[in-house]
Amino acid sequence: MGNIEYTNILRYVIDILLVTYVIYKLLMLIRGTRAVQLLKGILVVVITWLLSKWFELTTLYWLMSQAFTFGMLALVIIFQPELRRALEQLGRGKLFSRTYSNQGEEVVQRMVQEVGKSVTYMAKRRIGALIVIERETGLNDYVETGIQINGRVTSELLINIFIPNTPLHDGAVIIRKDTVLAAGCYLPLTENPTISKELGTRHRAAIGMSEVSDGLSIVVSEETGQVSYASNGEVKRGLTEEQLKEMLLEQLTPPAKNKSMGSRWQWGRKHG
Structure with missing residues (x-):
């Protein structure tokens, strides 16, 4: 028994x-x-x-x-x-193979540096770009609309993707942690009637994505070279590289780490 x-x-x-x-x-x-x-x-x-x-x-x-x-x-x-x-x-036998890792402080800093460098390069040359950084809300539905990249985030990769007349320059790049998931992705356009008529499709897609998720959208205008940032349905335009990096670090790091990372960032600017 x-x-x-x-x-x-x-x-x-x-x-x-x-x-x-x-x-x-x-x-x-x-x-x-x-x-x-x-x-x-x-x-x-x-x-x-x-x-x-x-x-x-x-x-x-x-x-x-x-x-x-x-x-x-x-x-x-x-x-x-x-x-x-x-x-x-x-x-395909992949149901039980998906894993996630925590986003470390160095990963965030390196990714922000590379994104800021690429955005500055494209803004000076008026190369249109749309970059979305995933946060808590998953963006797999939109990743599937583009071409999978699954490459490490570097300024060179981002610049090459958005070079005019290349196969992937239309659409958005979606980044998760330190990885470029896909390029040429289709995003939902905002239906907000108060949006300025000056804003084109890229800006409306960036705002639309920020309305349906907590992702951070970055836009480079090919008409003016202006850098814009969309979050929570709002857009901020005319950002410098330093302003963009500071905003990204503030949103992508926990509150407890923001102060230490911000001071380290300021120290790097003074002594770099």
């Missing part, structure tokens, strides 16, 4: 660990997509349903129950891109 009970416990433990591992990998799969925000919304609905049941709020509980009744069909429709991607990766 003792051996049978031990075997059953071991089987249950293995079962729980396997299910936990699968759920973890599925969460990692959707981590780089907008499905994360949808899951947060679903969590709010579930909590509302539980609270309405607990406090006996009959009408609200009935509405939430109806939502769950048609929830499975809605989930299939809402998560269709993610389900398709998961099945494709499963077919």
Whole structure:
């Protein structure tokens, strides 16, 4: 009897660990997509349903129950891109191979330096460019619209991508951590009617991306050579290289590190 009970416990433990591992990998799969925000919304609905049941709020509980009744069909429709991607990766045997690493301080500084250098070069020569730096909200949906690069961020690579009349100069470059994921990506255009008529497609795409994600968008105008920066649906124009770098460092580093990195950046400017 003792051996049978031990075997059953071991089987249950293995079962729980396997299910936990699968759920973890599925969460990692959707981590780089907008499905994360949808899951947060679903969590709010579930909590509302539980609270309405607990406090006996009959009408609200009935509405939430109806939502769950048609929830499975809605989930299939809402998560269709993610389900398709998961099945494709499963077919290629890559479902459980995706990993993420933490973004270190040196990685951020080096990436910002390279981006700033390339933007300054292109601004002086009026080479149009659109660069998006991913943060918490995954941009895989937009990466898939372009040509995969998966190369380390360097000023030379970014400049060569945006040289006029080359295959990849149209569209946006998307950067994750220290890697250029893709070039020639299509971004959503802003529908804000208050945007200045002077702003062209690149600026509207940069603002549109900042409206649907927390990504940072950088634009170089080919008409004026002006450098612009879009975040949270707002755009700042006419930035210098130093201003752009400081803004990027402020957004890409934790608050605790901003001060130390900022002072180190100022020291580098004085002694470099």
